[in-house]
Amino acid sequence: MKIILTQDVSGVGEPGDIVDVKNGYGRNYLLPQGFAIPWTKGAEKQITSIKRARTAREIRNVDQAQEVKAQIEALKVTLRERAGDGGRLFGSVTPAEIVDAVKAAGGPELDRRRLQLAGHIKSLGSYQVQVRLHPEVAATVTLDVVADK
Incomplete structure:
Protein backbone atom coordinates (compact mmCIF):
# COMPACT_ATOMS: atom_id res chain seq x y z
CA MET A 1 0.00 0.00 0.00
CA ARG A 57 9.64 24.11 11.84
CA GLU A 58 13.37 23.55 11.46
CA ILE A 59 14.08 26.44 13.82
CA ARG A 60 14.97 24.24 16.76
CA ASN A 61 17.04 26.29 19.18
CA VAL A 62 16.91 29.79 20.63
CA ASP A 63 20.17 30.93 19.02
CA GLN A 64 18.97 30.08 15.53
CA ALA A 65 15.64 31.76 16.26
CA GLN A 66 17.47 34.93 17.38
CA GLU A 67 19.41 34.98 14.08
CA VAL A 68 16.22 34.62 12.05
CA LYS A 69 14.59 37.32 14.20
CA ALA A 70 17.39 39.77 13.42
CA GLN A 71 17.11 38.93 9.73
CA ILE A 72 13.33 39.44 9.70
CA GLU A 73 13.34 42.67 11.69
CA ALA A 74 15.93 44.22 9.35
CA LEU A 75 13.59 43.82 6.37
CA LYS A 76 11.40 46.49 4.84
CA VAL A 77 8.28 44.64 3.73
CA THR A 78 5.90 46.38 1.34
CA LEU A 79 2.67 44.83 0.12
CA ARG A 80 0.80 46.30 -2.84
CA GLU A 81 -2.97 45.84 -2.72
CA ARG A 82 -5.91 47.22 -4.66
CA ALA A 83 -7.65 49.95 -2.69
CA GLY A 84 -10.54 52.35 -3.08
CA ASP A 85 -10.48 56.14 -2.82
CA GLY A 86 -10.65 56.25 0.98
CA GLY A 87 -7.70 53.88 1.41
CA ARG A 88 -9.93 50.92 2.10
CA LEU A 89 -8.80 47.64 0.55
CA PHE A 90 -10.87 45.45 -1.72
CA GLY A 91 -10.85 42.44 0.60
CA SER A 92 -8.20 42.00 3.28
CA VAL A 93 -4.56 41.02 3.58
CA THR A 94 -4.13 37.31 4.31
CA PRO A 95 -1.29 35.67 6.23
CA ALA A 96 -0.23 33.87 3.03
CA GLU A 97 0.21 37.22 1.28
CA ILE A 98 2.33 38.48 4.18
CA VAL A 99 4.54 35.37 4.02
CA ASP A 100 4.99 35.85 0.27
CA ALA A 101 5.86 39.55 0.78
CA VAL A 102 8.48 38.67 3.43
CA LYS A 103 10.05 36.13 1.08
CA ALA A 104 9.98 38.62 -1.82
CA ALA A 105 11.74 41.20 0.38
CA GLY A 106 14.62 38.75 0.86
CA GLY A 107 13.53 37.16 4.12
CA PRO A 108 13.28 33.50 5.08
CA GLU A 109 10.34 31.30 4.21
CA LEU A 110 7.86 31.39 7.09
CA ASP A 111 4.87 29.30 8.04
CA ARG A 112 1.67 31.37 7.74
CA ARG A 113 0.27 29.73 10.87
CA ARG A 114 3.03 31.31 12.95
CA LEU A 115 1.85 34.85 12.17
CA GLN A 116 -0.13 36.69 14.81
CA LEU A 117 -2.31 39.47 13.43
CA ALA A 118 -4.02 41.89 15.80
CA GLY A 119 -7.04 41.97 13.49
CA HIS A 120 -7.93 41.98 9.83
CA ILE A 121 -5.86 44.33 7.69
CA LYS A 122 -8.45 46.11 5.56
CA SER A 123 -6.92 49.53 4.90
CA LEU A 124 -3.70 51.10 3.70
CA GLY A 125 -1.01 51.94 6.25
CA SER A 126 1.78 50.50 8.35
CA TYR A 127 1.18 47.45 10.54
CA GLN A 128 3.17 45.43 13.08
CA VAL A 129 2.89 41.67 12.59
CA GLN A 130 4.24 39.23 15.17
CA VAL A 131 5.94 36.01 14.01
CA ARG A 132 6.42 33.19 16.54
CA LEU A 133 9.76 31.65 15.60
CA HIS A 134 10.30 29.67 18.78
CA PRO A 135 8.34 29.37 22.04
CA GLU A 136 10.72 31.93 23.58
CA VAL A 137 11.37 34.15 20.52
CA ALA A 138 8.98 36.31 18.53
CA ALA A 139 9.94 38.71 15.75
CA THR A 140 8.08 41.82 14.67
CA VAL A 141 7.66 42.53 10.96
CA THR A 142 6.78 46.07 9.90
CA LEU A 143 4.37 45.71 7.00
CA ASP A 144 3.57 48.70 4.80
CA VAL A 145 0.38 48.23 2.79
CA VAL A 146 0.35 50.59 -0.18
CA ALA A 147 -2.07 51.10 -3.04
CA ASP A 148 -1.42 49.19 -6.25
CA LYS A 149 -1.60 51.45 -9.27
Whole structure:
Protein backbone atom coordinates (compact mmCIF):
# COMPACT_ATOMS: atom_id res chain seq x y z
CA MET A 1 0.00 0.00 0.00
CA LYS A 2 1.43 3.36 -1.02
CA ILE A 3 0.85 6.17 1.52
CA ILE A 4 2.09 9.66 2.37
CA LEU A 5 3.22 10.18 5.95
CA THR A 6 1.84 13.21 7.78
CA GLN A 7 3.80 12.66 11.00
CA ASP A 8 7.12 11.13 11.98
CA VAL A 9 6.73 7.35 12.28
CA SER A 10 9.65 5.49 13.82
CA GLY A 11 11.20 3.04 11.40
CA VAL A 12 9.03 4.15 8.49
CA GLY A 13 9.82 7.78 7.62
CA GLU A 14 9.25 11.47 8.18
CA PRO A 15 6.34 13.75 7.25
CA GLY A 16 5.97 14.14 3.50
CA ASP A 17 7.67 10.85 2.65
CA ILE A 18 5.95 8.49 0.22
CA VAL A 19 6.37 4.94 1.48
CA ASP A 20 5.14 1.44 0.72
CA VAL A 21 3.82 -0.44 3.76
CA LYS A 22 1.88 -3.64 4.18
CA ASN A 23 -1.85 -3.24 3.58
CA GLY A 24 -2.92 -4.12 7.13
CA TYR A 25 -0.40 -1.78 8.79
CA GLY A 26 -1.47 1.12 6.62
CA ARG A 27 -5.21 0.46 6.67
CA ASN A 28 -5.54 -0.52 10.35
CA TYR A 29 -2.97 1.68 12.07
CA LEU A 30 -1.41 4.50 10.06
CA LEU A 31 -4.54 5.84 8.36
CA PRO A 32 -6.96 5.72 11.36
CA GLN A 33 -4.37 7.28 13.71
CA GLY A 34 -3.81 10.16 11.27
CA PHE A 35 -0.15 9.30 10.72
CA ALA A 36 -0.65 9.00 6.96
CA ILE A 37 -2.96 9.73 4.05
CA PRO A 38 -3.55 7.48 1.03
CA TRP A 39 -1.43 8.21 -2.04
CA THR A 40 -3.48 9.78 -4.84
CA LYS A 41 -2.66 11.89 -7.85
CA GLY A 42 -4.07 14.96 -6.09
CA ALA A 43 -1.98 14.43 -2.97
CA GLU A 44 1.06 16.11 -4.56
CA LYS A 45 -0.14 19.50 -3.26
CA GLN A 46 -0.43 18.09 0.25
CA ILE A 47 3.12 16.75 0.07
CA THR A 48 4.49 20.19 -0.79
CA SER A 49 2.59 21.83 2.06
CA ILE A 50 3.86 19.23 4.53
CA LYS A 51 7.43 19.73 3.36
CA ARG A 52 7.05 23.53 3.55
CA ALA A 53 5.78 23.19 7.11
CA ARG A 54 8.72 20.93 7.95
CA THR A 55 11.23 23.53 6.74
CA ALA A 56 9.43 26.24 8.69
CA ARG A 57 9.64 24.11 11.84
CA GLU A 58 13.37 23.55 11.46
CA ILE A 59 14.08 26.44 13.82
CA ARG A 60 14.97 24.24 16.76
CA ASN A 61 17.04 26.29 19.18
CA VAL A 62 16.91 29.79 20.63
CA ASP A 63 20.17 30.93 19.02
CA GLN A 64 18.97 30.08 15.53
CA ALA A 65 15.64 31.76 16.26
CA GLN A 66 17.47 34.93 17.38
CA GLU A 67 19.41 34.98 14.08
CA VAL A 68 16.22 34.62 12.05
CA LYS A 69 14.59 37.32 14.20
CA ALA A 70 17.39 39.77 13.42
CA GLN A 71 17.11 38.93 9.73
CA ILE A 72 13.33 39.44 9.70
CA GLU A 73 13.34 42.67 11.69
CA ALA A 74 15.93 44.22 9.35
CA LEU A 75 13.59 43.82 6.37
CA LYS A 76 11.40 46.49 4.84
CA VAL A 77 8.28 44.64 3.73
CA THR A 78 5.90 46.38 1.34
CA LEU A 79 2.67 44.83 0.12
CA ARG A 80 0.80 46.30 -2.84
CA GLU A 81 -2.97 45.84 -2.72
CA ARG A 82 -5.91 47.22 -4.66
CA ALA A 83 -7.65 49.95 -2.69
CA GLY A 84 -10.54 52.35 -3.08
CA ASP A 85 -10.48 56.14 -2.82
CA GLY A 86 -10.65 56.25 0.98
CA GLY A 87 -7.70 53.88 1.41
CA ARG A 88 -9.93 50.92 2.10
CA LEU A 89 -8.80 47.64 0.55
CA PHE A 90 -10.87 45.45 -1.72
CA GLY A 91 -10.85 42.44 0.60
CA SER A 92 -8.20 42.00 3.28
CA VAL A 93 -4.56 41.02 3.58
CA THR A 94 -4.13 37.31 4.31
CA PRO A 95 -1.29 35.67 6.23
CA ALA A 96 -0.23 33.87 3.03
CA GLU A 97 0.21 37.22 1.28
CA ILE A 98 2.33 38.48 4.18
CA VAL A 99 4.54 35.37 4.02
CA ASP A 100 4.99 35.85 0.27
CA ALA A 101 5.86 39.55 0.78
CA VAL A 102 8.48 38.67 3.43
CA LYS A 103 10.05 36.13 1.08
CA ALA A 104 9.98 38.62 -1.82
CA ALA A 105 11.74 41.20 0.38
CA GLY A 106 14.62 38.75 0.86
CA GLY A 107 13.53 37.16 4.12
CA PRO A 108 13.28 33.50 5.08
CA GLU A 109 10.34 31.30 4.21
CA LEU A 110 7.86 31.39 7.09
CA ASP A 111 4.87 29.30 8.04
CA ARG A 112 1.67 31.37 7.74
CA ARG A 113 0.27 29.73 10.87
CA ARG A 114 3.03 31.31 12.95
CA LEU A 115 1.85 34.85 12.17
CA GLN A 116 -0.13 36.69 14.81
CA LEU A 117 -2.31 39.47 13.43
CA ALA A 118 -4.02 41.89 15.80
CA GLY A 119 -7.04 41.97 13.49
CA HIS A 120 -7.93 41.98 9.83
CA ILE A 121 -5.86 44.33 7.69
CA LYS A 122 -8.45 46.11 5.56
CA SER A 123 -6.92 49.53 4.90
CA LEU A 124 -3.70 51.10 3.70
CA GLY A 125 -1.01 51.94 6.25
CA SER A 126 1.78 50.50 8.35
CA TYR A 127 1.18 47.45 10.54
CA GLN A 128 3.17 45.43 13.08
CA VAL A 129 2.89 41.67 12.59
CA GLN A 130 4.24 39.23 15.17
CA VAL A 131 5.94 36.01 14.01
CA ARG A 132 6.42 33.19 16.54
CA LEU A 133 9.76 31.65 15.60
CA HIS A 134 10.30 29.67 18.78
CA PRO A 135 8.34 29.37 22.04
CA GLU A 136 10.72 31.93 23.58
CA VAL A 137 11.37 34.15 20.52
CA ALA A 138 8.98 36.31 18.53
CA ALA A 139 9.94 38.71 15.75
CA THR A 140 8.08 41.82 14.67
CA VAL A 141 7.66 42.53 10.96
CA THR A 142 6.78 46.07 9.90
CA LEU A 143 4.37 45.71 7.00
CA ASP A 144 3.57 48.70 4.80
CA VAL A 145 0.38 48.23 2.79
CA VAL A 146 0.35 50.59 -0.18
CA ALA A 147 -2.07 51.10 -3.04
CA ASP A 148 -1.42 49.19 -6.25
CA LYS A 149 -1.60 51.45 -9.27
